[in-house]
Amino acid sequence: MSRRTFVAAAAATTLAACGGRGSSTSAGDKAGEGSAAGGFAPLNPLVKQRADAQIFRHTDGNYYMTASVPEYDRLILRRAPTLAGLSTAEEVVIWRRPTEGKMGGHIWAPELHEIDGRWYMYFAAGNAGQRPGDVFEIRTYVLQGPSGDVFKGEWSVLGQLETPWDSFNLDSTVFVHNGVRYICWAQREPGIDTNSNLYLAPLKTPTTLGAAPVRLTVPTLPWEIQGFKVAEAPAFLARNGKVFLTYSASATDSRYCLGLLTADEDADLMSAESWTKSPEPVFVTSELTGVYGPGHNSFTVDEQGRDVLIYHGRDYKDIVGDPLYDPNRHTRMQRLYYRPDGTPDFGIPVGNGEVPDRFTPASQPGVYLRHEDGKVLAGEGPLPDTQFRQKPGLAGEGTVSLEPVTAPGRFLRRLETGEVVIAENDGTATFAEQASFRRTAGLTEASGVSFAAVELANAYLRVVDGRLQVGAPASDAERAAATFLIS
Ligand code: AHR
Numbered sequence: 001m002s003r004r005t006f007v008a009a010a011a012a013t014t015l016a017a018c019g020g021r022g023s024s025t026s027a028g029d030k031a032g033e034g035s036a037a038g039g040f041a042p043l044n045p046l047v048k049q050r051a052d053a054q055i056f057r058h059t060d061g062n063y064y065m066t067a068s069v070p071e072y073d074r075l076i077l078r079r080a081p082t083l084a085g086l087s088t089a090e091e092v093v094i095w096r097r098p099t100e101g102k103m104g105g106h107i108w109a110p111e112l113h114e115i116d117g118r119w120y121m122y123f124a125a126g127n128a129g130q131r132p133g134d135v136f137e138i139r140t141y142v143l144q145g146p147s148g149d150v151f152k153g154e155w156s157v158l159g160q161l162e163t164p165w166d167s168f169n170l171d172s173t174v175f176v177h178n179g180v181r182y183i184c185w186a187q188r189e190p191g192i193d194t195n196s197n198l199y200l201a202p203l204k205t206p207t208t209l210g211a212a213p214v215r216l217t218v219p220t221l222p223w224e225i226q227g228f229k230v231a232e233a234p235a236f237l238a239r240n241g242k243v244f245l246t247y248s249a250s251a252t253d254s255r256y257c258l259g260l261l262t263a264d265e266d267a268d269l270m271s272a273e274s275w276t277k278s279p280e281p282v283f284v285t286s287e288l289t290g291v292y293g294p295g296h297n298s299f300t301v302d303e304q305g306r307d308v309l310i311y312h313g314r315d316y317k318d319i320v321g322d323p324l325y326d327p328n329r330h331t332r333m334q335r336l337y338y339r340p341d342g343t344p345d346f347g348i349p350v351g352n353g354e355v356p357d358r359f360t361p362a363s364q365p366g367v368y369l370r371h372e373d374g375k376v377l378a379g380e381g382p383l384p385d386t387q388f389r390q391k392p393g394l395a396g397e398g399t400v401s402l403e404p405v406t407a408p409g410r411f412l413r414r415l416e417t418g419e420v421v422i423a424e425n426d427g428t429a430t431f432a433e434q435a436s437f438r439r440t441a442g443l444t445e446a447s448g449v450s451f452a453a454v455e456l457a458n459a460y461l462r463v464v465d466g467r468l469q470v471g472a473p474a475s476d477a478e479r480a481a482a483t484f485l486i487s
Contacts, residue, residue: 040390040400041355042084045330051312052109052171052233052296053331055086063300064112064150065089066121067312070327072106072135073097075121075143079151083302083333094155095143097125103157104128105135109233109296112150113174115181119145120206121155122183124170140172140185142206159207163199165190171296174203175236177243177269183209184216184245186232194219194229198247198261200269214270216261219249223281224259227251231259233296239307240342241265248295249281253323256293258283258311262343282346283311288406289351291332292317299336306487307336313349335487337383347383350405356387361463362445362483369468369484371404371422376412376468388412394425395436395454402437402451411435412461414453414470420461437461442483443473450482 047053050067057063065078065086074096080089098104105126113120121143126135140161146153161183163169169187176182183203186196197218202210219229226249233248245261260278267274285292297311312329319326334350337358350356359369361378369388370381384406393399394411402412404422413423413435425431433454442448443460453459458472462482473479 040392041357042082042087042333043354044332044334044350044352045315046083046310046333047078047087047331049327049329050331051329053310053312054111054173054298055083055300055310055331055333056112056298057300058114065331066110066112067331068108068110070325072108074107075110075123077112077150083300083308086331092151094121094145098128100128102127103141105137108138109171111173115174115203115206118147119150120158120174121145122161122172122174124172136168138168138170139166140169144206161185162208163187164213168196170196171233173234173236173298177236177238178266180269182236182269184234184236186230186234186247189215192218194225194231196230196232198231198234198245200245202270211270214272216245216272216275217247217259217277221249221277221279223255223257223284224249226255227253235298237299237307237344238265239344240338242342243267243269244344245275246282246297248297251323252293252295252329253319254285254292254314254317256295257281257285258295258297258346260344282344283309283349285313285317286348286351287317289349289408290315291349291351293323293329294332294349296329302335308333309336309346311349315352337487345383347387348405350384350387351408353403354389354391356389356405357486358386359388359449359484359486361481362442362448362485363463363477363480368487369463371407371412374421374423376420376422378463378466378468390439393436393454394432396432398438399436399454400439400451401435412468414461418469418471420468420470442485443479444476444483445480445485448483448485450484 053067055065062079074093077092078086078089080086097107103125108124110123124138127137142158143155144158145155167188172185174183181203184200198216199213201213204210217231219231228251231247235246237244243263243265246258249259260282261275263274291313294311294313300308302308310333314328337345339345367379368386370386387405389403391401394401410422410424436454437451440450443450451461453470459470460482473482
């Protein structure tokens with residue numbers, strides 16, 4: 001019986017039977033698969049078998065990461081100077097659950113927060129005990145850590161987060177907005193027949209609320225109640241004059257997905273009426289790219305300051321047994337983009353491999369290369385069709401090949417006519433040569449890139465009449481059409 005069934009049943013009498021995972025070194029403890037190869041983008045999965053990841057870039061320039069481990073028995077930390085570096089960064093255990101009593105059950109979804117110069121770790125924990133359901137007596141606790149270097153110093157249990165109900169609560173996140181520090185969390189509220197709803201309140205001390213919480217959302221929409229009625233894992237983002245809270249909904253299998261609450265940045269965040277819920281999920285399973293159950297996200301920025309979505313997802317749809325005990329929710333990342341109205345466009349989970357980029361011709365600001373019906377065009381189109389992976393070139397060292405996220409296994413290829421198409425790799429040397437390019441600084445903007453055709457002199461990818469071709473740019477305008485700005 002999964003924890004959600006347990007929670008629903010616990011309202012009655014019987015307690016869930018729940019096996020625990022024996023403690024083992026999960027693959028995530030070893031070198032991950034996400035490190036950048038040969039100066040290319042970070043690779044997804046970024047960190048294997050780490051779910052519910054919180055990754056943030058600190059003012060010290062480092063990236064910090066914590067996450068749930070498959071054994072649900074400890075709190076871990078990683079630090080690296082780059083996002084890709086998190087994949088192979090040393091993983092430090094800062095706390096292990098006790099063998100009995102409170103906090104001796106499942107340890108879930110930690111978040112590290114610096115409050116008034118001191119580090120605190122928020123996490124959800126069940127209890128150890130003889131009753132099968134003890135591990136699911138999930139409540140939110142706070143560890144107090146050191147000031148300064150989070151890896152140097154002691155951690156101690158500060159206490160349990162005080163909420164209005166003694167009920168299942170988890171997935172706390174803390175953020176400051178307009179000078180107020182808030183905490184947002186998921187909790188089961190007596191009298192509401194759901195597994196969890198989202199609540200928000202100002203944080204008075206690290207474990208106490210500064211006001212009665214406001215209930216932000218209850219899972220009622222079809223995509224929120226698949227398997228279980230869930231709103232959990234909130235994450236905060238302020239951009240473009242608005243504030244956003246993503247949350248995760250439904251069962252933790254391939255139906256798990258992201259929802260979005262939006263408010264004006266100057267609204268009263270403690271008023272439920274300030275928040276608008278997106279009627280549809282904003283980020284869901286993609287059979288095309290092979291990512292299932294994307295959710296429990298956090299937000300950060302990459303080394304260039306570009307917004308990044310962090311989330312977990314599996315490589316497969318069908319799960320044997322309780323999804324909660326399937327260890328393969330891997331940490332993943334991709335860039336986050338925005339619509340003209342300033343709201344985030346999450347697109348689709350981009351799948352395993354290099355984190356993709358978008359390419360804007362310097363000659364046409366505001367549009368992107370996109371593929372459609374086998375052609376590569378410059379213009380407006382669905383975000384996923386504008387995302388291309390820069391992969392190590394099929395022609396070998398010093399070359400790059402471009403693979404559309406929504407056409408996995410196909411590549412951008414030049415034809416003898418100079419046309420450029422998206423074609424399946426036929427494994428021939430000719431294909432490898434025609435689908436490989438030497439990346440150079442932009443012909444008209446050093447901050448951009450240009451792609452010189454292999455084995456052709458002075459021939460570059462360039463946009464002509466809205467379509468990508470290969471040819472010799474003979475003017476500044478043509479050189480601008482052969483220069484691409486990456487976002
Ligand atoms: O990963 C453990 C729990 O499962 C997390 O706290 C929750 O967000 C998810 O559903």
